[in-house]
Amino acid sequence: xxxxxxxxxxxxxxxxxxxxxxxxxxxxxxxxxxxxxxxxxxxxxxxxxxxxxxxxxxxxxxxxxxxxxxxxxxxxxxxxxxxxxxxxxxxxxxxxxxxxxxxxxxxxxxxxxxxxxxxxxxxxxxxxxxxxxxxxxxxxxxxxxxxxxxxxxxxxxxxxxxxxxxxxxxxxxxxxxxxxxxxxxxxxxxxxxxxxxxxxxxxxxxxxxxxxxxxxxxxxxxxxxxxxxxxxxxxxxxxxxxxxxxxxxxxxxxxxxxxxxxxxxxxxxxxxxxxxxxxxxxxxxxxxxxxxxxxxxxxxxxxxxxxxxxxxxxxxxxxxxxxxxxxxxxxxxxxxxxxxxxxxxxxxxxxxxxxxxxxxxxxxxxxxxxxxxxxxxxxxxxxxxxxxxxxxxxxxxxxxxxx
Amino acid sequence: xxxxxxxxxxxxxxxxxxxxxxxxxxxxxxxxxxxxxxxxxxxxxxxxxxxxxxxxxxxxxxxxxxxxxxxxxxxxxxxxxxxxxxxxxxxxxxxxxxxxxxxxxxxxxxxxxxxxxxxxxxxxxxxxxxxxxxxxxxxxxxxxxxxxxxxxxxxxxxxxxxxxxxxxxxxxxxxxxxxxxxxxxxxxxxxxxxxxxxxxxxxxxxxxxxxxxxxxxxxxxxxxxxxxxxxxxxxxxxxxxxxxxxxxxxxxxxxxxxxxxxxxxxxxxxxxxxxxxxxxxxxxxxxxxxxxxxxxxxxxxxxxxxxxxxxxxxxxxxxxxxxxxxxxxxxxxxxxxxxxxxxxxxxxxxxxxxxxxxxxxxxxxxxxxxxxxxxxxxxxxxxxxxxxxxxxxxxxxxxxxxxxxxxxxxxxxxxxxxxxxxxxxxxxx
Numbered sequence: 001x002x003x004x005x006x007x008x009x010x011x012x013x014x015x016x017x018x019x020x021x022x023x024x025x026x027x028x029x030x031x032x033x034x035x036x037x038x039x040x041x042x043x044x045x046x047x048x049x050x051x052x053x054x055x056x057x058x059x060x061x062x063x064x065x066x067x068x069x070x071x072x073x074x075x076x077x078x079x080x081x082x083x084x085x086x087x088x089x090x091x092x093x094x095x096x097x098x099x100x101x102x103x104x105x106x107x108x109x110x111x112x113x114x115x116x117x118x119x120x121x122x123x124x125x126x127x128x129x130x131x132x133x134x135x136x137x138x139x140x141x142x143x144x145x146x147x148x149x150x151x152x153x154x155x156x157x158x159x160x161x162x163x164x165x166x167x168x169x170x171x172x173x174x175x176x177x178x179x180x181x182x183x184x185x186x187x188x189x190x191x192x193x194x195x196x197x198x199x200x201x202x203x204x205x206x207x208x209x210x211x212x213x214x215x216x217x218x219x220x221x222x223x224x225x226x227x228x229x230x231x232x233x234x235x236x237x238x239x240x241x242x243x244x245x246x247x248x249x250x251x252x253x254x255x256x257x258x259x260x261x262x263x264x265x266x267x268x269x270x271x272x273x274x275x276x277x278x279x280x281x282x283x284x285x286x287x288x289x290x291x292x293x294x295x296x297x298x299x300x301x302x303x304x305x306x307x308x309x310x311x312x313x314x315x316x317x318x319x320x321x322x323x324x325x326x327x328x329x330x331x332x333x334x335x336x337x338x339x340x341x342x343x344x345x346x347x348x349x350x351x352x353x354x355x356x357x358x359x360x361x362x363x364x365x366x367x368x369x370x371x372x373x374x375x376x377x378x379x380x381x382x383x384x385x386x387x388x389x390x391x392x393x394x395x396x397x398x399x400x401x402x403x
Numbered sequence: 404x405x406x407x408x409x410x411x412x413x414x415x416x417x418x419x420x421x422x423x424x425x426x427x428x429x430x431x432x433x434x435x436x437x438x439x440x441x442x443x444x445x446x447x448x449x450x451x452x453x454x455x456x457x458x459x460x461x462x463x464x465x466x467x468x469x470x471x472x473x474x475x476x477x478x479x480x481x482x483x484x485x486x487x488x489x490x491x492x493x494x495x496x497x498x499x500x501x502x503x504x505x506x507x508x509x510x511x512x513x514x515x516x517x518x519x520x521x522x523x524x525x526x527x528x529x530x531x532x533x534x535x536x537x538x539x540x541x542x543x544x545x546x547x548x549x550x551x552x553x554x555x556x557x558x559x560x561x562x563x564x565x566x567x568x569x570x571x572x573x574x575x576x577x578x579x580x581x582x583x584x585x586x587x588x589x590x591x592x593x594x595x596x597x598x599x600x601x602x603x604x605x606x607x608x609x610x611x612x613x614x615x616x617x618x619x620x621x622x623x624x625x626x627x628x629x630x631x632x633x634x635x636x637x638x639x640x641x642x643x644x645x646x647x648x649x650x651x652x653x654x655x656x657x658x659x660x661x662x663x664x665x666x667x668x669x670x671x672x673x674x675x676x677x678x679x680x681x682x683x684x685x686x687x688x689x690x691x692x693x694x695x696x697x698x699x700x701x702x703x704x705x706x707x708x709x710x711x712x713x714x715x716x717x718x719x720x721x722x723x724x725x726x727x728x729x730x731x732x733x734x735x736x737x738x739x740x741x742x743x744x745x746x747x748x749x750x751x752x753x754x755x756x757x758x759x760x761x762x763x764x765x766x767x768x769x770x771x772x773x774x775x776x777x778x779x780x781x782x783x784x785x786x787x788x789x790x791x792x793x794x795x796x797x798x799x800x801x802x803x804x805x806x807x808x809x810x811x812x813x814x815x816x817x818x819x820x821x822x823x824x825x826x827x828x829x830x831x832x
Contacts, residue, residue, distance in 0.1 A: 028404065178404065186411050193415075220677050 003051035006118075006158045007199070007253040012047075013192075019043065020260050024185065027262045032175050037149070037261070044154040049117065056117035063097055063120065064151060067127040068144060070094050075134050075142035087135050091128060098124040106335035119158040121332065125292055126151055130165045132296055139166060146172060155257035159250060161268040161288040171263045181262060188259030191252040199249025206242035214238055218399065227399045236390040243389055244272070247286070272385075276377040277357070278349045281385060289329075298325045318354065323347035333392070342392040349384060425621075426614040437462035441624060446499040447486050447631040449477055454501055454510075455551035456623040457517045457616065464521035468499040469796060472511045472709075473530035475504040476725065476779045480634045482641045483655055483785035485528075485792065491639040492646045496796045498528070505545030507535045508705035509574055513551065515712050516558040523716045526796055529709070530723045533697045533745050533765075534778060540701035547580035552587065553619060556612035559590055559600070567711050569595055570812050574705065584611070648790070655782035659772025668730045674776040693736035697745040698821040703752065707811040710756060714805035721760040721795045722753060723788055726768035731777045744821035751828060752816075757805040762791040808832075 004012045019040045026033055049057035074090045101120055104113035130147065133139035150168045176184060214235040221229035251268035258265035268287050275281035282290040301321045304310075311317045323344070330343020360367045390396065437445075437459060445459040446468055453459050464470060471477070471485065477500040480487065485498045501514055511529075515522060535541070555575070562568040572594035575581045582588050590604045600608070641658070643650050659669070666675045682688055713720050724746060727737060746765045753761055764780075764787055767773050775781025780788065810816060810831055819827055 182404065182407050182411075185408075189411055189415065 003053055004047045006044075006048055006154075007195075007250060015047070016044075016257065020257075024260060027175060027181055028178060030175050030178070032262065041149070041152055041154045045152065045157070048154075048158065055114070059115050059117040059120075063115065063117070063123070064148070066097070067094060067123065067151070068147065071127055071130050071134075071147060072142065072144055074131055075139075078134050078137075082135070087131075090131060094127050094131060095124055102332065103335055122157070122160045122162055123151055125160075125162045125289075126165070129162075129292065129296055132300075133165065153258070153263070155261065156254045156265055159247075159254070160286075161251060161254060161265055162292050163263075163265050163288070167266075168263065176262050184259040184262065184264065188256040191256030191259065195249045195252030195256060197249075198245040198252060203242055203245035203249055206238050207246060210238045211235070211242055215395065215398075218395070222399065232390075232395070232399065235393075235395055236386050239393045239395070240386040240389045243393075244269075273382055274378055275381050276374060277381055278346070278353045278384065281381055282346075282350075285385075293325055293329055297328055298322075301325070315354075319351045322350040322354075326350065336394070336397070338391050338394050338397050342388055345388050345391060349388075426617050427610065428617075429613065437624070441627065442466070442468065443497075444627050444629055444632050446497060447480075447635055448628050449500055449503045449631060450628050451503065451549055452623060453627075454503070454506070454514060454549060455553065456619040457553060457557075458619050458623045459627075460499065460501075460518050461521060463497075463499050464518055467496055469496045469526055469528060470518065470522065471498040471500050471528045471530075472514070473500070473502045473528075473723075474506045474532055474535070475502075476530055476532070477502060478504070478631075479775045479779050479781055479785075480631065480638055481775060481781055481785065482638045482658065483651065483782050483789065484635070484638065485785065485789065486635050487638045487642070488785075488789055488793075490635055491642045494793065494797060496526075502530075503549075505542065506549055507532075507541040507545075508702055508709050509541050510546055510549045512571065512705070512708040512712055513554040513558065515709070515716075516554045516561075519561075519716060522713070522718045524802075525718060526800070527713070527718050527720045528723065528792065528796075529720050530725065531706070531749060532725065532778070533727070533742065533749075535706075536697040536700040536702045536745060536749075537695070538700060540705060543578055543580075546578050550578070550580040550583075552584060553612065553615040555587060555591075556608050556615060559587070559594070559608050560612060562594060564597070564599065566809055566812065567708065569597055570704065571708055574708075587611070648786075651786055652783065655786050656772055659775075659782040663772070668728060668734065668777075669771060669774070670728065670731065670776045671781065688735055690734075690736035692732070693738070695737060696741055698741060698748055699818045701817050703748075703817045704812045706749075707752070710752070710758060710805075710811075711807055713758075714756070714807045717803065717805075719760070719800055719803050720758060721762060721792060722758060723762045723792075724749065724765050725778070725780050725784065726765050726773070728774040728777050729768040731774075732768065741821070744824070748819070748821060748824055751824065752811055755828075756807055756811075757803060759803075760795060760800075762788060764788070 023036060049060055070090055070093055097115055098120055101113045101116040105111060130139065134142060146169050149172060150165055156163065214231050217231035218229060218235050221231055248269045255265050255267055266288055270284040270287060272281055272285035275284050298321055301324060302317055305317045326343040326347035330340045333339035441459065442463040445453050446463055486500065489497050502511065572591045576591050576595055581591060586607050590600055590608060593600055662671050663669045665672045727742060742765060750761065764784065767787065770783055772782045773784040
């Protein structure tokens with residue numbers, strides 16, 4: 001039985017290309033065949049979760065049924081009533097499987113949970129978001145079939161980008177006019193080819209060629225202050241480059257493929273390395289994730305804190321929420337000290353950044369602002385981010401706590 | 404619309420056609436030529452790409468290079484290393500080092516598949532590491548690292564329909580990496596079950612082989628590591644102008660002594676510092692090899708594949724059996740009697756089938772500065788190898804007479820307890 005990593009090798013792209021031809025032709029002539037879309041979605045899901053990975057496939061089916069039941073059940077309930085505790089209970093139930101999957105390796109010595117599968121986080125984000133918008137009343141006509149298509153949309157199933165139900169539904173229910181669609185094809189093809197450059201050339205070079213060498217050199221140079229050495233610094237930059245090109249490359253494939261299917265899945269990266277501060281960085285890096293956290297954790301928490309008057313000072317509210325928000329993101333990556341430290345680091349960085357921006361606003365005359373300071377800001381931000389990725393990489397864990 | 408679609412997809416289609424044309428075409432685009440400099444680099448590079456490819460090996464072996472099959476010992480470039488001695492004293496042969504950490508018999512069997520022409524009626528050298536013959540044989544990930552689809556497709560284009568090839572196919576199917584190409588995987592299943600390949604499979608394999616050959620010709624010369632050649636050249640400077648065993652032996656002792664000062668095992672300082680010092684301080688290595696055995700292993704059957712291949716090609720081979728550093732094995736508790744049993748078992752497999760050129764150094768683990776670290780030959784060890792290797796390669800040898808016996812593929816042989824060897828010699832056929 002064949003089994004593929006999504007976008008993993010040329011064969012996958014060849015199959016993808018052939019499978020998309022009828023769909024592209026249909027869209028060019030103003031038709032969208034739901035049936036065909038469903039068939040190729042299932043086909044690619046089988047390619048990803050079938051064969052030797054069938055246990056993941058079973059986990060996916062069970063998980064999806066569970067989430068659909070919850071979301072649909074809540075949507076039906078919400079038409080009649082709107083109780084807070086019920087809503088909280090449903091959200092907790094919805095994130096329960098993800099929580100189990102994330103906590104299992106930490107308590108079971110690195111063993112992976114049986115109910116996990118590739119992409120479970122991203123599906124949870126989509127389900128929870130649908131539930132929250134149902135509660136807000138912004139999402140009124142929930143439909144099971146559309147929701148299934150939204151959840152199982154194969155180009156983005158394994159690692160995002162995280163689309164929103166209402167945005168997806170709008171694209172899915174309509175057919176773009178020919179000119180718009182031709183534009184989408186053009187963009188989609190370009191994205192996929194830039195993705196090739198990112199993922200198969202640059203990420204390969206940084207991740208497969210340079211990184212193992214630096215890792216070995218760094219491990220051999222242990223013994224100094226905190227076991228740090230020049231190779232560790234090299235590792236930090238090379239790992240950051242690898243992380244960016246690998247994930248941005250993958251995202252370009254996912255977005256490009258969506259475009260060919262006439263769905264304008266949102267972009268995940270927008271030149272993150274030119275951010276002048278850490279807040280701007282999170283508006284450019286893994287955008288759909290950070291916006292998800294912004295809309296469904298940060299904003300909600302801020303409202304909750306303000307409503308219940310937990311903190312007198314709105315600044316304190318914002319700062320505490322930053323930290324909580326990033327800590328949750330850290331925990332979401334996995335329950336290890338380095339992911340959590342990574343989250344904490346970014347939380348603190350956001351707090352400091354806010355304080356600095358306020359200070360700068362107050363002392364406009366005394367704080368210089370010119371081309372040099374802007375370059376410096378970009379340089380500083382990029383280096384801070386790279387340092388946070390060194391924490392994230394787990395290399396320090398290997399450096400300090402292994403033989 | 405058509406115009407716009409052509410603008411979008413035209414370049415892709417054109418690019419795809421060009422790539423296809425290059426890979427499918429039998430023309431070699433002038434990349435076939437390999438310069439002498441490239442050959443010298445490739446011969447000592449120990450790069451996995453050289454091992455997995457064909458172009459560089461075939462070009463060098465077509466001249467005065469001799470294949471030296473082995474594993475991690477090749478990377479110990481001291482002045483007595485075979486490549487250094489051959490270079491310095493301008494011998495009539497030059498070693499082409501094949502193998503690195505993790506390459507074992509099964510990998511070497513496939514390496515031999517696309518240099519058959521250069522092995523037939525020629526000489527070769529093969530280092531047998533006792534450490535290969537552990538309970539589970541070759542590691543699946545290590546085999547995967549050195550696996551070459553090019554070699555597999557070449558093998559499938561000339562395999563014979565006998566028990567040996569069925570065994571090779573079965574072993575390959577046990578490796579996860581065999582699934583890297585679904586069509587090759589299906590073909591291997593047919594070979595393993597004794598069926599011949601379908602016409603469709605033959606066409607596919609031929610096309611694939613052609614494509615991989617083109618790929619090898621384009622890319623094998625790129626990024627060829629040069630640091631090992633530099634090391635070899637550096638080391639030649641330490642040798643006296645004229646070869647004299649006595650002088651070299653003295654020099655080997657001096658060099659060994661100078662480079663093994665920081666530990667009681669006579670292990671090279673850098674190796675000790677990088678790999679052992681920290682762990683030894685924690686006491687984790689004391690007696691850790693007490694129950695290790697090299698006498699029962701699937702590796703014995705994999706090794707038989709190699710012997711079979713040499714016999715089929717009438718290759719005259721010198722086998723080298725290195726010892727284990729005595730001071731080290733005493734510390735780790737590795738049993739000396741077990742090593743002797745291994746030696747007897749492997750020698751029986753070799754000698755009973757007519758492989759009589761054996762440079763057996765298994766008793767020399769106590770000679771000072773024979774080993775550069777725990778299990779790898781160094782200074783005096785390399786020199787001892789040279790004592791037998793040089794005459795073997797430079798003088799003409801009588802043609803070998805091999806009589807291969809399939810019993811060495813059997814489970815019984817692989818798992819034969821060493822104390823039953825004497826009885827086995829008498830009773831088995």
